[in-house]
Amino acid sequence: MTSDLSLENPDLVKDGDRVLLYLDPRRTWLVQASIESPQFHTHAGIVELSKIVGHRFGESVLTSLGERITILRPVTLDYIMKSERRTQIVYPKDFSYIAARSGIRNGSKVIECGTGSGALTTYFASLVATEGLVHTFEAREDFYSIAKKNVSKSGLSQFVKFENTNLLDPSVVLRSNSYDLAVLDTGDPWLLLKIAHNALRGSGFVFCICPTTNQLETVVETMKDGLFCDVESVEIMLRQIEARAGKTRPSMRMIGHTCYIASGRKVQQENLDIENVKSS
Numbered sequence: 001m002t003s004d005l006s007l008e009n010p011d012l013v014k015d016g017d018r019v020l021l022y023l024d025p026r027r028t029w030l031v032q033a034s035i036e037s038p039q040f041h042t043h044a045g046i047v048e049l050s051k052i053v054g055h056r057f058g059e060s061v062l063t064s065l066g067e068r069i070t071i072l073r074p075v076t077l078d079y080i081m082k083s084e085r086r087t088q089i090v091y092p093k094d095f096s097y098i099a100a101r102s103g104i105r106n107g108s109k110v111i112e113c114g115t116g117s118g119a120l121t122t123y124f125a126s127l128v129a130t131e132g133l134v135h136t137f138e139a140r141e142d143f144y145s146i147a148k149k150n151v152s153k154s155g156l157s158q159f160v161k162f163e164n165t166n167l168l169d170p171s172v173v174l175r176s177n178s179y180d181l182a183v184l185d186t187g188d189p190w191l192l193l194k195i196a197h198n199a200l201r202g203s204g205f206v207f208c209i210c211p212t213t214n215q216l217e218t219v220v221e222t223m224k225d226g227l228f229c230d231v232e233s234v235e236i237m238l239r240q241i242e243a244r245a246g247k248t249r250p251s252m253r254m255i256g257h258t259c260y261i262a263s264g265r266k267v268q269q270e271n272l273d274i275e276n277v278k279s280s
């Protein structure tokens with residue numbers, strides 16, 4: 001009876017749905033509600049997963065220790081933050097800025113190097129779906145496999161083309177002038193600027209993730225060689241606020257630094273007035 005109802009009503013948890021169990025902001029678990037996996041153990045007590053099926057999203061269940069846990073529908077960011085990570089990832093504050101600045105949306109084509117743990121891949125796949133594609137390159141086989149698994153869990157694999165390939169390999173052939181956005185997160189993004197330029201449509205964006213100022217300087221200086229205009233460097237700061245009556249203040253804990261972001265927009269070379277191109 002329950003499963004019949006849940007098929008009709010998208011607000012009900014179905015057998016096999018992934019759900020986010022929420023105890024408090026620091027204690028959340030991404031699990032699969034299933035009539036076949038009866039129990040999930042937490043330090044706040046046992047949750048009967050089979051009993052979650054048929055509940056409405058937003059409802060609560062009690063653990064065996066009487067703790068109240070709310071059943072939330074996971075969003076893309078929940079999948080990303082719960083994914084297996086073996087590399088540094090691009091954080092939400094950074095990839096959401098890239099998304100806003102570049103205007104990526106359903107139907108856009110993105111080229112990415114390297115895939116790493118697939119965090120940025122997952123987020124951009126959710127934006128370009130259902131008509132677009134993220135074409136992502138990862139040199140290391142182990143990271144490539146983990147990223148594929150991570151994206152698959154979020155249900156977005158069909159919007160991603162994975163390649164276990166070093167993008168600097170001369171045998172890689174990309175369609176020219178076909179991507180709206182290139183994201184380079186490799187440690188040495190300046191080496192990939194010409195490849196990105198060739199792949200991008202005219203005026204398409206390149207974004208380079210630079211953990212250090214040295215990398216930022218090198219990539220920006222290379223970008224100023226005439227291939228890109230509108231070159232910009234930013235660092236995004238995000239501070240949590242602990243809001244409580246009469247004692248609201250910033251959180252004592254904060255992610256201090258993730259990366260600097262350098263961006264530019266493709267200038268079509270055939271139209272360049274060479275005389276007027278500055279070399280620095």
Ligand SMILES: C[S@@+](CC[C@H](N)C(=O)[O-])C[C@H]1O[C@@H](n2cnc3c(N)ncnc32)[C@H](O)[C@@H]1O
Pocket residue numbers: 087088089090113114115116117118119120121137138139140143165166167168185186187
């Ligand atoms: C910091 S991680 C990328 C993290 C990713 N942006 C994320 O959000 O999960 C950098 C990755 O780039 C890969 N890489 C570096 N140079 C590469 C190249 N030339 N071609 C393909 N992958 C490369 C590395 O193996 C590494 O996995």
